Amino acid sequence: MTTLFIKNMVCNRCIMAVKSELDKLGIEPNDVQLGEVTFERELTGQEKEKFSKALVSLGFEMIDDKKSRIIEQIKNIIIDLVHHQDNDIKTNLSELLSEKLHHDYSYLSNLFSEVEGTTIEKYFIAQKIEKVKELLVYDELSLSEIAFRLNYSSVAYLSNQFKKVTGLSPSHFKKIREDRRKPLDEV
Numbered sequence: 001m002t003t004l005f006i007k008n009m010v011c012n013r014c015i016m017a018v019k020s021e022l023d024k025l026g027i028e029p030n031d032v033q034l035g036e037v038t039f040e041r042e043l044t045g046q047e048k049e050k051f052s053k054a055l056v057s058l059g060f061e062m063i064d065d066k067k068s069r070i071i072e073q074i075k076n077i078i079i080d081l082v083h084h085q086d087n088d089i090k091t092n093l094s095e096l097l098s099e100k101l102h103h104d105y106s107y108l109s110n111l112f113s114e115v116e117g118t119t120i121e122k123y124f125i126a127q128k129i130e131k132v133k134e135l136l137v138y139d140e141l142s143l144s145e146i147a148f149r150l151n152y153s154s155v156a157y158l159s160n161q162f163k164k165v166t167g168l169s170p171s172h173f174k175k176i177r178e179d180r181r182k183p184l185d186e187v
Contacts, residue, residue: 004062006055007068008059014060018037025051077101082127093121125165135149158170
């Protein structure tokens, strides 16, 4: 079994795109997940090169060094947690990352900061705020429901963090988004 690590995979469409490219190339993956593809066998140099070129055309790239793989795994765990699991964790982020990646959190934190120029915590907050924006635009949940869903201790804490990151209050952001939208019959 061999695993290739891929940078910039952030959603289920990314997984589908990678599967589609592998299918076009006639390469059978064992499994495709965010940031990684496993194969039953080692790919030939030519297969790897073709796959790498196909990935680049999609906005992805293969990751060869260990540090970059760890960074990408941290990002994928956070993205999956925030965007695909409704932040349903009862443990803290540092414990979760240490457990999943089998490294001490201080090592992960220092590596992430050194390579990305930001902290894991700030990256996590940025992902949560993106999810808040998405949920505000969908207009299906109240702010208190969004706060609960994303594990904020209160609506006030969510609002303060949202304003600190975006410069806008959640209600102002929502209003701006609504003002930009036109009904389909006016487009």
